[in-house]
Amino acid sequence: MIERADINSLLSQMRAIKSEVQQGPRPVEMLDLRAEGIGAPGISKTESNSFATLLKGAVDKVNEHQSEASRLREAYERGDPGVDLPQVMIQAQKSSVSFQAMTQVRNRLVTAYEDVMKMPI
Numbered sequence: 001m002i003e004r005a006d007i008n009s010l011l012s013q014m015r016a017i018k019s020e021v022q023q024g025p026r027p028v029e030m031l032d033l034r035a036e037g038i039g040a041p042g043i044s045k046t047e048s049n050s051f052a053t054l055l056k057g058a059v060d061k062v063n064e065h066q067s068e069a070s071r072l073r074e075a076y077e078r079g080d081p082g083v084d085l086p087q088v089m090i091q092a093q094k095s096s097v098s099f100q101a102m103t104q105v106r107n108r109l110v111t112a113y114e115d116v117m118k119m120p121i
Contacts, residue, residue: 013090058105062098069095 069091075083
């Protein structure tokens with residue numbers, strides 16, 4: 001039988017996830033090229049580095065979610081008393097959602113790249 005503390009823990013985890021989702025994506029700070037005295041718009045080296053850092057961070061976060069889901073699943077299968085099924089299922093869903101989101105971002109980036117490549121010079 002599930003104890004009341006486990007239900008409260010599960011509810012608090014669900015509320016935390018809901019609040020993270022409702023906050024939405026964090027805004028990315030953009031470099032104002034006009035303030036830097038650069039007349040033509042473009043991408044500076046700092047912007048490309050920050051985009052690469054942002055993308056790598058997102059991929060690392062997805063990997064972290066997947067690793068944690070695997071670790072919890074294996075611990076539950078071994079019968080670890082500190083791991084319960086709701087924890088395993090929540091982490092598996094986090095992993096799945098983050099992977100699906102990353103796949104959508106990748107698809108959009110590929111589409112944007114293809115569109116740019118099709119533009120006449």
